[in-house]
Amino acid sequence: MTFTTLEDVEKFYRNYAKAAGFSTRVRSTNRKGNKIKNQSITCSREGKWKSKIFPTEKTNPTASLNCPARIYIYTLKDVGAWIISKVVLDHSHPCCPSKAEMLKQHRKLSMSIRRTIENNEEAGIRPSKTYQSFVVAAGGRRELNFIENDVRNYITREVHSFDRNWNEFLLNFGLVDNKWLSDLYEDRHIWVPIYLDHNFWTGMRSTQRSESMHSFFNKFITQNSSLIQFVKKYDNCLRSREQAERESDAADFYTVIPCATKSSIEAQFQDMYTHQKFREVQAQLRGKANCITRLTNSALGYSVYEVGEQVSSSIFNKFVVTYDSVAADVKCQGLLFESRGILCRHALSVLSFEQVSQVSPRYILERWSKKVKRRHTHIKSSHNEPLLEPRSKRFDELVFRSQNVCEFASESKELTVILHRVYGTVMVEMKELKAKRKGTSSLSHEDANLESVNELQSPPRI
Template structure:
């Protein structure tokens, strides 16, 4: 891999007995992509994919399509503080010493302390799902534990200010007799690292839950089995990268050659349609649709600064209320739900107020370059190290077709007659291709088993051992 691209980064730390202490690698394109998508990183070690019980850790970002993008992978001997310190220092070195703004992990004490030592300036956040899934096992000894679980979820997710969370949390503990519960007491002390209202004023690119990590685990399973050798693991991880790259390339092509119709007549929606990738525009559209469930009421106004109460009907019996402010001088809108601050998407409550104020164009500050399809990102031009026999032919064909179709579309779109000719030819060709595809069905698929693995003699896979659980907080 290093021979294919000199910017491929690989670090190997061995024990005295030559067994692996740490292996970390990141390809050249992943390193370059960090410039654009390294603002928020998810790091997860729950994917135990190898038979030797080496701990697999993956650094994951989010690209402009909202897709997971891999920014490094590691194999570690254990999950002690010093192991994580070594890994995080290695990863920082790989990324030019630049730490992300936000860093998400599971609820691991060793990881927390290592991050405090290696990246003291980041905002560290625990995956809230890892905490909420423990409620049944931690509280099932209490009478009415199902009601306790429901109330705790309500307090965590529907407290829209720090004061209201603190008040609701204390009431919750008192009402259910949970003041002396150690697990909940520990969570109370660490509220700043997992409770949404304490964190959502920072940008998280939609990564606050563990859903993205679980999605990556599912994706890994397509390429790697538990019986994969260490060398197979490294090689197949590289092919996994290539497959993600191909998905991104196809999404890029769709952005430039197709258009998603607006769901409303709003000129603001059209602003996002023009700039955002398809995937992120769909997220914006969902907010426009849900705006129909909102009722806006002006509560105070002075010198161009207005305060609104937006009621949102979430069910036949439940209305949630949000405070939204609008500054007509600064053309600034802010909502209590913090969707824009945390995910970079204007919420339905803010859109409702903008509609009430008859605003026809939003300030450029609300159209993030982060989600733009128009930005030329240099990392896409970097040659990757992926297994060429497996992935390159399809990638080359795809690139050639995109280039040809772009030129044809530019030429034919000038006249209706030319467009009609192209549509007719397209329909004919599609019929022929579908017939050919039907004849060859089941003969052209490739899996990870088709990849040729080179003989590697530098180091050996460690002895196979039984899997043991990882110590966690709580």
């Protein structure tokens, strides 16, 4: 295939990638002086991630998966055209066209969007509100080719972590030396009543109502919101939750969190679990380094272990863990799996001691799997079909299309002149059509009145 410019080749392959369900990046470029001679464009999942430290502590997802898909292009010396010399179409990973719009390469902020973000930032409008205005104007999140994080990243607003807010809270109120708050912070990961550990709560806490529901709805409503406002905002809440789920699914599908250890059990969870749950598993695997396992009793494949966990320089917490090698069943006194569905560091320590390479399928819950089939996703949602008046709908469509035209025309003075000329011609044509229709509608209105009078005077017989 032959192209006029290098940009045309890159655009062609980028459009193909979006249709096929992946993204691209420039792998290598050879130059002669200031001119490019040839270039290699690959799938963005090309290459392999390698850790510079050991043990690996990286928990951010990586897309590198040694994907071979790529194209090679070079330029003809005499003609100046660009030719694709080699194409590799096979991928080392699945591609999903329906999720491609979530990839960073295929998300874009147009000039009008960027200007709106800048203006709203100067006016003190929060990024979430700015994004919601784009959603409403476009008629749904699926109509936008960017996500809320793109809006936040554009204005480079700093995200405050929990630790920073906690430290500021202690400093502002002079509570740095408060022992109770210090102990509370140290135990922040176990703010669950111990009596509920024997029940499966999927990680929910007793304070779920105040911490989760209130936090979620506070993005959309306030204590002064009326009932009518709540009903309207409730739809926005559902749309927001649906969009967050779509973004998480896309991240789980296209990226991989590297394993922190050489454990085959960790690799098993990496392949099955979503990023969020796999990070929890990795936290338990890292905590296993603080555990000392000792066999206390064993008979007929049933073993009892005492696992000591060092929580400070002089304090060890002891847990009793049982392992049935016949049933491949492991159970810890702490009941973390029974309450949250995640194997604890003590159970993992015993499995390592027993040289178990794969955990039983009963410890891999389908609800945490990235491949889970949710029944509700097959139900057609009405969130993306707002009820608008025909004129409002036409207006919104015209505004969005005109923004693209204006952005293209603003690139040069000549294009702007062409747009002004066409604009004047179109306005004259539309005014003439409107005037013509106005005269026709007046006659039609008179005819309708006459027909109505005649019908009243001589009603039709039934």
